[in-house]
Amino acid sequence: xxxxxxxxxxxxxxxxxxxxxxxxxxxxxxxxxxxxxxxxxxxxxxxxxxxxxxxxxxxxxxxxxxxxxxxxxxxxxxxxxxxxxxxxxxxxxxxxxxxxxxxxxxxxxxxxxxxxxxxxxxxxxxxxxxxxxxxxxxxxxxxxxxxxxxxxxxxxxxxxxxxxxxxxxxxxxxxxxxxxxxxxxxxxxxxxxxxxxxxxxxxxxxxxxxxxxxxxxxxxxxxxxxxxxxxxxxxxxxxxxxxxxxxxxxxxxxxxxxxxxxxxxxxxxxxxxxxxxxxxxxxxxxxxxxxxxxxxxxxxxxxxxxxxxxxxxxxxxxxxxxxxxxxxxxxxxxxxxxxxxxxxxxxxxxxxxxxxxxxxxxxxxxxxxxxxxxxxxx
Numbered sequence: 514x515x516x517x518x519x520x521x522x523x524x525x526x527x528x529x530x531x532x533x534x535x536x537x538x539x540x541x542x543x544x545x546x547x548x549x550x551x552x553x554x555x556x557x558x559x560x561x562x563x564x565x566x567x568x569x570x571x572x573x574x575x576x577x578x579x580x581x582x583x584x585x586x587x588x589x590x591x592x593x594x595x596x597x598x599x600x601x602x603x604x605x606x607x608x609x610x611x612x613x614x615x616x617x618x619x620x621x622x623x624x625x626x627x628x629x630x631x632x633x634x635x636x637x638x639x640x641x642x643x644x645x646x647x648x649x650x651x652x653x654x655x656x657x658x659x660x661x662x663x664x665x666x667x668x669x670x671x672x673x674x675x676x677x678x679x680x681x682x683x684x685x686x687x688x689x690x691x692x693x694x695x696x697x698x699x700x701x702x703x704x705x706x707x708x709x710x711x712x713x714x715x716x717x718x719x720x721x722x723x724x725x726x727x728x729x730x731x732x733x734x735x736x737x738x739x740x741x742x743x744x745x746x747x748x749x750x751x752x753x754x755x756x757x758x759x760x761x762x763x764x765x766x767x768x769x770x771x772x773x774x775x776x777x778x779x780x781x782x783x784x785x786x787x788x789x790x791x792x793x794x795x796x797x798x799x800x801x802x803x804x805x806x807x808x809x810x811x812x813x814x815x816x817x818x819x820x821x822x823x824x825x826x827x828x829x830x831x832x833x834x835x836x837x838x839x840x841x842x843x844x845x846x847x848x849x850x851x852x853x854x855x856x857x858x859x860x861x862x863x864x865x866x867x868x869x870x871x872x873x874x875x876x877x878x879x880x881x882x883x884x885x886x887x888x889x890x891x
Contacts, residue, residue: 515539515634519627520654520698524689526856528677537623540630547633560632562883566876567632571625573872574834577612578619586611591827594843612833613840621835648705648712655702656733658687659740662695666743685743696744699737700752704760706734711764763891813859819844820858824867831870 518539522532557564586609587596595613599606612618635643662685665674675682677690684692713726741749822844823832832840838856845855858864865873 515543515630516650517654519631520658521688523627524687524691524694525677526679526690528679528690533624537626540626541623543630543634544626547630547637551637555636557633557636559883559887560636562879564629564632566879567625567629570834570869570876571622573869574612574618574622577833578610578615580608580610582608589830591830591832610833611830612836614833614836617835617839618833648708651702651705652709652730652733655699655706655740656736658695659685659699659736661685662687662740663743684745685740692744693746693748696741696746696749699740699744700749700756702737703734703753703756704764706730706737707757707760708764710734711761763888816855816859817863819855820860820863820867824863824870827867827870829871831866831868831873834868836868837864 519536522529523536525532583606586592587606589611592609592613595609596606638646661674665687666683666685668674669683675686676688680686680690681692684695686692686695687698689695689698710727710730713723713730738753741753819841820837823837823841826844827840837858841855841858842850858867862877865877869876
């Protein structure tokens with residue numbers, strides 16, 4: 514239920530702040546209930562490190578909002594322009610917090626409650642129940658989202674099925690405001706669908722129930738791939754084939770029969786070919802590629818370039834968690850600025866390092882080591 518709410522209500526930026534607040538309250542309430550009812554013999558296990566990393570970033574954000582003495586604050590890299598502003602105004606440098614945008618830093622903290630709740634709730638429910646439940650939930654949710662996304666394109670402009678005013682209109686976005694996020698969710702859903710396909714081809718293809726479920730899941734996988742191609746996210750295009758291959762390898766089982774093994778490979782290959790053919794030949798879904806590849810002011814290359822400039826300016830301390838949209842205009846080409854502005858780096862790793870500096874690098878390394886360890890064990 515909570516994941517459903519996250520997907521339906523959490524897919525926008527400014528338009529959805531009220532709904533984000535509801536999710537944060539629900540997560541805080543859930544965490545409180547879990548902490549009060551947590552069994553003494555139940556350990557956090559492998560989730561301990563990601564929970565610790567998330568909690569530590571919340572703690573760091575709180576510290577960044579505390580006012581520092583002038584001598585200490587002005588010595589932090591990247592604060593000289595702010596200090597110069599006070600001088601030009603004829604005002605003595607006051608005590609200032611570490612963060613260059615305290616409100617944005619404070620607003621970031623409640624968002625950490627959502628993944629914290631999901632992680633702890635997952636431990637409480639247990640992997641035995643989650644493995645099957647989560648696979649079916651994510652797969653069916655993703656297929657419903659693709660259907661909504663295709664309807665958004667097919668029935669426009671007669672019916673407006675977009676949930677938010679600021680959205681990638683003309684592209685399938687589902688309950689999200691952004692076609693890239695729509696495509697990313699579908700990409701994350703593929704391993705769950707492949708897991709289910711291999712689960713039901715591993716036993717036997719002779720029973721009616723197994724055949725029916727397999728055919729249904731093949732149709733779902735095909736639908737997910739159609740949605741990915743239709744969304745036009747170049748980054749997701751590049752990741753789809755590796756994800757299909759890795760998901761197949763990771764979920765492979767020695768119990769799968771030779772027939773089921775050949776069947777699974779054929780399903781993946783045919784699904785990719787058919788999905789591309791359907792979308793590319795569609796008279797309704799037009800230009801593909803919402804990602805800007807040319808060397809313009811809003812291209813990924815330029816955004817990452819100015820993000821790196823900001824990272825070097827504030828290194829090794831960072832500008833403060835959640836401050837990206839406030840400080841990045843300092844590094845933009847002023848002659849190229851229009852009503853469309855850069856609010857995110859479109860690269861979570863670069864943005865985190867710019868905002869948190871060396872601490873962010875350590876956090877990313879710790880998360881990477883944890884993830885590699887889990888993949889190796891799986």
